[in-house]
Structure formats: structure tokens, C-alpha cells
Amino acid sequence: MKKFIIHIDMDAFFASVEQLLNPFLKGKPVFVSGNTARDSVIAACSYEAKKYGVKSGMSVMEGLKLCPDAIIVRGNPERYIDTSRKIFNILQTFTEKVELYSIDEAFLEINVKNASHENLKNIGFSIKKAIFDQTHLTCSGGISCNKTVAKIAADICKPDGLFIVLENEIEKFMEKLPVDKVPGIGPKMAEKLNLMGIEFCGQIKNVHLQLLRKKFGVRGEEIWYLCHGMGDTNVIIQSPEPKSFGHSYTLRNDTDDINLLLSVLCRLSHQVGMRMREEQYCGNILTVTIRYSDFTSLTKRKTYPFWFNDDQTIFKMASSILLSQSISKKIRLLGVSVSGIHKRYQLSLFRNEKREKMLEAMDYINKTYGTDTVFPCWMLYEKLSAAPIKKTHAFMFNDLKKISSEITVPPEKQE
């Protein structure tokens, strides 16, 4: 039996889903973005838009300069997650060893007796057909002996292609491959390699491994192996232990409204805390990321002498970090992350059991009836400012603050 890795990559996944949902978008250039504002980022674009040189990660404004007729569609992550789950289930009918690499990519491990092109081609096309029959979406497939070459093979035959590279064909396949086509080599690294006279992977043969290691450290060594077509052959079925829990959020509009920023920070802390408690972890390092409107970023990290996974603790510490920064420019993105992860049993001996029970009850309600059924009051400011103003909104945040300050706790009844 010979082991092979198949890489399946959905073609322009988000955009294709939107084109299926709305058939009027078929054949038209489509940008899928978090929102339709011009300063938002293109999460995915259709092949019709790609023809104009539009790429994922560009701002909508940049994309519109290249392709003025593009239609901007607000993405719906839940729709893509459900479709991705369907695709994963289809892939699992072919082999149990399926690694979900990203929302639209997966690696499969297969063992075959007959390692011929014809046999592998049949397997590849049957997977593609099953996906298309059940989702009406096309994908590209790469088959080889390791993940690196399988991924490159799938990339070069996009869209709707299948490319097979057998073990004895890898050297020839990599020979004329530009270094920037290798996963893990970004444009900046490719530029550095080009300056060293390495434009194609084949040229790395002339460079000694030690030279790359000296120049780029461990990364240089990895690049040397990648350019030789060597890569990981293990399909990871179980997700590894988390190293951190984090959430970030790009604001609808850049803002310096401190109440809104604190409200967003509260939500992020709530999300991080909930996930940590669900998976029974706690941490002692808090990182707050701030990205300003001019795309400059600031990351502040603080280590604490205690373990935490409580929303309120995370929020208090994150807000003190945020407030210690002078907010001279408008903010575009906020992120909260907890690292230094350990299992929950290592929490302090001096636990606030009453609060833990309250959090447990809150998590149970949110898990049963949906996220944000119960949430910290600070999150209300963001919710009200994002929602269209309706009469049903009995009060805005300032009124809420006023009301809360006016509330007096009734004295306990004497029996």
C-alpha cells in the first residue's frame, strides 16, 4: 500500500456560495466583504473579479479601482461554516483521515495499492464529483506524497482542476516553480530569495542549507526543504492543544469613541472568557491589539501572577491596558487574547465560588439559548450603536447609566 495526500481547495469559496445563493451574481465580478464600506477588506472575490487582478486581502477601494463594476456582497460566515461542514462530511465518506486545514481547504490521507496516475485521477475526480453533486460548488485537487506538494499542485490547477505529482516527478515539478508559489514563502521572503538569485525552486540546489540557515535562521532551513518538495506527510485529525484564545474585531467605522471601544473590548473579553471556560482552560498572559485607522498597530502584553478565565477580570485588565494608551488616532481594530494556557484545575486556591457559579449559569444559558442571551451590561453600548434606532429601544446607553446610578437597592426585610 502506498500513502498519498490529497489537498482539496474550494474555488473562490465565499464568492461561489454567494453566486449560488443569488444566481443573478453568476458570471459577474463579486467581492465578498465583512461590510460594504469602501474601507473594508475583500475576504474573497469571484474568478470574474480575479481576471482584473483583484486579490483577497485588498481593500474594497483598491479592488474597485481595478474592477469598477464589481458587486460588493456582505459575507455571511455562518453560511460558509455550514457549507464547509457539509464538504467535510462528504470528504469523510472517502477516508477517515481528513484534516480540515481551513474553512475551504482540507487534506485527505489515502492508501492505494495501485499508485498509477490513472487510479489516482479516478479517486480525485470522484471526490470532486461528490462535492459538486451535493453542493454545486467546484474545487481543485492536488495529489502527491506530502502536504506541501499536494497544496502547490491544487493551487496551480485552479479553478476546477486536478493535478497529480508522483514521488519520482517531484524534482522535475519543483524545478521550474517560482519560489513565491510555495506555501509559506510570502512576497517579502520571495523578494529576499530573488535577490540571492533564487527565482525558481530548482535553483535552491545550488545553495547550501547552512547558508540559508545563517541568513534566515530556522526559517531558512524550512525554506530549503520546502523548495526541494519535502513536506509534512501527517494528516492531523485531532486538533492540537491551544496555545492561546483570542478574538479581534474590525469596527464598522474607525472610531475614537471610548465608550464604544470599551464596549467592543467587553464583548471580546466575554467571547474569550466563554471559550476558555468551555474548554476548561485558564491563562495568565493578556495581550491587547490595537490597529489604528492608518493601519499602524500596537500590541501590549502583560503577564499576571494569577490564572484567569473570567470575562470581568479579562475586561478589567484589557480596558486598563487600552486606557493607558493615548488614543490620538481613530481605531480600526481591537483584539484581546489570553495565552500562558493551562488546564483550569490550576486556578487559585482562593476562588470566588459564587462568581464561578454565576459564570457557569451564564454559560449554560448562552450555550442553550444562543450567544448573547445573557451578556455583560457594557456590551449594550455597542449593540445599541450598531442597531438601527427603533422605538423599541427604550433607552440609549447614557440613559442606562443614569438609570443604573439612580437604582437604589431596597433594604432587606426584617423578619
Add this chain to the structure above:
Amino acid sequence: MITDINEPIKVKLIVGQGTIKIISLFWNNKVIPVESITYRWITKKGLFPLFHFALSVNNTIMEVHFDPVKLQWFLDRIHLDG
């Protein structure tokens, strides 16, 4: 352009053989015939699933969902640039 609606609606449908066929929507005192279901997906609200459908209706796309807890259909949004 997508317009968010988020209003409860009534739906006429046929359920059978493991599938749903939506015939028409009743919204704003009008009966709106549905041409086809273009996409369907499931999301979760807590432990409970919500069943979403994108419907082709007279050159527009309407997104609706069924909440099995409330036993209620909702019109979520309309894609007006169809």
C-alpha cells in the same frame, strides 16, 4: 443592495421525502410566489438549529429562516440587486 428586514412571515410549503418545497410567502398583506430555493443552510442558536433558505422571487432573492423553537418563519433580508 441587501436590505435587512427581520420580520415574522407566513410560509406555504410542502414537506416530504426529506425535503422542503416553499410555495409562497405571505408578507405585508401580499402573497408572494416563490420560484425556487437557491441555497439552504443551517445555523445554531444555542442548542437549537435554525433552517435558512435563499429564495428566488420575481428577480430578487429573499432570505428566510425557520425557528423550530418559536415555530415561526422570518424574512431576514432581501437582495434587491437581482
